[in-house]
Amino acid sequence: MKSLLVLFSYHHHNTEKIANVFAKVLDAQIKTPQQINTEELQEYNLIGFGSGIYGAKHHKDLLDLADILPQVTNRKAFIYSTSAFTGEAKVAKDHSLLREKLQSKGYMIVDEFACKGFNTNSFMKYFGGMNKGRPNAEDLKHAEEFAQNLKQNLQKK
């Protein structure tokens, strides 16, 4: 199984910490959307697409990449993010634009991961930020379990 992680993480490199854990478990390379040559994506059985959540969606560079991806047939992908606020319904909504774009290109979204990330956006910086220290050791453990699970399920098939 050959895996790739596409990542855009700039605010506090929160999502990068999660991607690093995924990369280790899945033995995957991490690339920014700018480093992706859409033709080379054919080599991969599984691609993870992730960033922080900015304005209730993934980063524009990741969404723009999804727009130019060639059509595929049932290629497996997963979506991940870190954000100030989480919760099942909120994450599902934050992920929806990227999910719809990837699905429209033929990607099968096999799973999704989200956790809280340190946030000093806007007025939060005056209060020392929110979610200080996140992702924490427990978040990273959840990320590891998520990736192990993905790996096991994909190897079964």
Ligand SMILES: Cc1cc2nc3c(=O)[nH]c(=O)nc-3n(C[C@H](O)[C@H](O)[C@H](O)COP(=O)(O)O)c2cc1C
């Ligand atoms: C410009 C900006 C907009 C943000 N918008 C949201 C948002 O709409 N919802 C949310 O839950 N968090 C929001 N956040 C918080 C980030 O999602 C959070 O800090 C995330 O962990 C950043 O990931 P990164 O460090 O990988 O860039 C925003 C942060 C920034 C800087």
